[in-house]
Amino acid sequence: MKKVMLKLLSAAALAGVMAAPVQADEAAMAAAGAEVFKRCQACHSVDSSKNAFGPSLTGVVGREAASLPRFAYSEALQKSGITWTEDNLRQWVADNTKLVPGTRMRHVAISDVAEQDYLIAYLKTL
Numbered sequence: 001m002k003k004v005m006l007k008l009l010s011a012a013a014l015a016g017v018m019a020a021p022v023q024a025d026e027a028a029m030a031a032a033g034a035e036v037f038k039r040c041q042a043c044h045s046v047d048s049s050k051n052a053f054g055p056s057l058t059g060v061v062g063r064e065a066a067s068l069p070r071f072a073y074s075e076a077l078q079k080s081g082i083t084w085t086e087d088n089l090r091q092w093v094a095d096n097t098k099l100v101p102g103t104r105m106r107h108v109a110i111s112d113v114a115e116q117d118y119l120i121a122y123l124k125t126l
């Protein structure tokens with residue numbers, strides 16, 4: 001267990017070191033985010049005219065939650081009153097059921113800050 005923790009810690013440290021210079025390069029961040037987004041793609045389309053099992057995520061950064069007209073959102077998300085700021089998106093991908101109890105979205109558990117950075121950089125391009 002200790003060994004695993006150490007491994008995790010050093011991986012996190014490494015990601016931190018790598019994230020700093022990369023930050024300047026939004027394109028590289030977004031490209032890395034496209035990889036992370038593969039975990040969302042099964043349910044989310046990047047085509048604005050299409051909802052899949054989940055709502056389309058085009059233009060999601062800055063959008064009000066549950067605001068697409070043609071998607072049957074859960075009551076919980078409709079009543080959440082949140083806007084998809086970067087901070088809320090981080091909390092959502094880390095633990096969506098904690099941010100909005102009762103949401104229909106499955107837990108994705110992306111708690112790694114570097115991965116969140118990449119993902120958000122990518123979502124901003126949509």
Ligand code: HEC
Nearest residue numbers: 039040043053054055065066073074077103104105106108
């Ligand atoms: C198993 C399917 C599934 C996966 C995988 C998934 N989602 Fe979702 N997502 C949903 C569903 C269903 C909803 C609608 C939730 C509700 O109505 O409560 C949703 C809603 C959302 C919303 C709110 C959109 C809005 O219009 O308010 C965001 C943002 C989001 N997902 C991001 C992501 C990201 C980022 C990932 C990948 C890290 C991801 N989702 C992975 C099914 C999924």
